[in-house]
Amino acid sequence: MSGDRTSGSDGPGAETPDGTEPTDPAEASKDGSDGPATHGRDGPSATGPEEARAAAGGPDAAASDSSRRAERTVAAARTAANELAAWDPDDAAALVRSVGERLADGETISRLARSAANETGRGHPGTKAEKVATEIDAARRSVRDAPTAGVVDRDGAAGTVTVAGPLGVVGAAVPATHPVVVPAVLSLYGLAARNAVVLAPSPSAVETCDAVVETVSRALADAGAPTDAVSMLPAPPSKPETDALFERADFVVAAGSETTVAAGQRCGTPNVAASADGVVAVADGSVPAPAVAARVAVGATYDFGAHPAGDAAVVTVSPAVDPLCAALEDEGGYVLDAAERDRLRALLGDSEGDESEARAAGSDPRGKSPRRLAAALGLPNAARQTSFLIVTPDSADDPLATLPGIPAIAVHGRDGFDGALGPAADP
Known part of the structure; x- marks a missing residue:
């Protein structure tokens, strides 16, 4: 954490440390290269036949549709997880290094930090970039220094060997307070253990989370890995859809509001949960x-x-x-x-x-x-x-x-x- 405090005169929409005006995520995506790529399978604003029927059918139909959408996303992630499970641990480590390098790129961090400040309306753009860079660097060191796949420990005295295997699909909530750090870091940790990750963003963090997923997906594709290894629930997000993800995943990370934490703890899936109590x-x-x-x-x-x-x-x-x-x-x-x-x-x-x-x-x-x-x-x-x-x-x-x-x-x-x-x- 930096020892410098942010000034009370700066806020979302203020100038960034390089003197430029933060850009709106929608503007950043006009060229199709840097902005959010609507990586949820239906896109943030898509309204297909199923969605139209759900809207006409009331809450029960909408909940059923949310469940189907989550089921499709988890099924694709599980296929990717099965493929990753067969990867050699050294190849998985090389994949994580490649994804980490892409996420740690200075321009990428600045773009994602501005997107987070603009979309969520929270925090200081300059501080967010510093926070994102620090957390990604720490995660990269963690997965580099600790074995996460294959043989992770040998105890000669006890005559035991510990072998780490993948869990499968990790379902994770993405809070508005950390719309870049949570998806980026969990992607690195999940891939290091040869798991797939499905993200459920806060309603105020959809575009930013999608931009992180797109960045990771490009790195996965370049490395010859399945791009569904890191994905996001189709937008718009909903509590029933997040609940459905938690129920279908093999492990759950529930970070954010008390409602999200409660959903993670009651879903019946092994989980870790943390609320923002300070x-x-x-x-x-x-x-x-x-x-x-x-x-x-x-x-x-x-x-x-x-x-x-x-x-x-x-x-x-x-x-x-x-x-x-x-x-x-x-x-x-x-x-x-x-x-x-x-x-x-x-x-x-x-x-x-x-x-x-x-x-x-x-x-x-x-x-x-x-x-x-x-x-x-x-x-x-x-x-x-x-x-x-x-x-x-x-x-x-x-x-x-x-x-x-x-x-x-x-x-x-x-x-x-x-x-x-x-x-x-x-x-």
Whole structure:
């Protein structure tokens, strides 16, 4: 993670680090080479005979059609997975290196990062490029340094040999907070283990996810690998279609909203799930407040808070709360008063529920710049130059107890260090 915080004056649509205006994903695809290639089998806006019948038949027919669409995509992925399973581990490793090089290309990263910022309306374009490059580089190192196929361990003393075999098809949800990192990294990990990957993007990340899939598909084709080894559910995305994917896959990665995590955990398929709750930092009062504030501020402001590993709250001993808030102000924060906290509660409440509806209504504050967040809350002009907001919640049950996804930090005071650990263990 970078030690630099993004300015409150930059947001989606702002100039990128090279001084160019971020382009709309649709504009980038006009020449058919760099933009999204509608890699879902039906395309983002296709309406075929089955879709028309589903629309006329009501919710049950639509759910049935979603199931069929997911079934077709998984079937194609399973054929690709069966082909990959026969690959020699060394050939699979060479394939992953080829795909990784394509994803790590500087121009590709910049294009995908701009697409993510434009489409999702979240985060800072420059920071997104840095984040994507860092995560892809880390994934490439992981699959390069650790054996993932064939013989992965020999224990001479025990007389055992461990052989890794593929699972088959991995079904993965792609959250709007990571529309590039999740599909890119999971593609590398899945292919390294000779699995196929099917992605189910958030409604606000379809074009960007499709662009990642197209980039990977070209690398697969160039390497002579089946292009269906990494694919995406046909657009437009829907919860029934994602549920159908989770039920048909051999392994599930459910990252994102509470709804997505719950779907992954109840699908009956082996899974890993992670929601974007953010990090709760704990300070015992022995470290100077300015040092704590400097570290917390970086986590709270990175990519305008649109980062699951960003700081969502800090808990310290009660006597240290006021000095810490003052130090956070020195780092560019703005402390909300009681009335402003009420307005933030209302804004966050309006953004709950269906993500696409919240975005359409303009009520979703996640990943917005501090300036936009301050304007939405009606804060004074001085606050609109802030880097992040500082909130002192009323209790651990307060909706403001943790603030993931926005450039803000909640500050809690507790009696003693053991008391401070409580909210961190169960935020």
